Amino acid sequence: AQSVTQPDIHITVSEGASLELRCNYSYGATPYLFWYVQSPGQGLQLLLKYFSGDTLVQGIKGFEAEFKRSQSSFNLRKPSVHWSDAAEYFCAVAAGGGGNKLTFGTGTQLKVEL
């Protein structure tokens, strides 16, 4: 069965600083990987997805993620964080395609200091 690990429960960065959120997955075949963002009391918004092809994927709000098969990682990055990026971020993996059930990590809570 697939699993996702997000090692950092909380991260604090200053506005304007760069950001990297870590995600490691476990899955026997080629994974389908996602990053979602959740604001308090809200549902999840898709930031970006990786299915195949170019291992560096671009998403919304200036986020990008890089798939590294050798490290089983799919880290999320942003070159310059804005105060509005404060939220919880979830990495997820789907088995057998994006239409199948998602397995999520426990999330990383991002705080942005002004």
Add this chain to the structure above:
Amino acid sequence: DTGVSQDPRHKITKRGQNVTFRCDPISEHNRLYWYRQTLGQGPEFLTYFQNEAQLEKSRLLSDRFSAERPKGSFSTLEIQRTEQGDSAMYLCASSLLGPNQPQHFGDGTRLSIL
């Protein structure tokens, strides 16, 4: 595209009562998913439908839980004889059929058991 809609947004009930939640997916989305999210955790898969057929149920879905999607459009999730441990956010997501189709989430129903 009006997004995934869930109703109610909040539900407070006494232990032992039955509750029902509704999810309206994005129109023409074949697949509909239910997830449960407890505080400090990522969403956990409960069940999903392809059109009106319920294709998979998690072992988290005890016999007190039942989900339907009678005409392949909206779905309901019912919990009978609620328990304290049922307190959570219940999230609905929908997607088109196909390996490259991501899931789109609603804002969830927050259930609180007194």
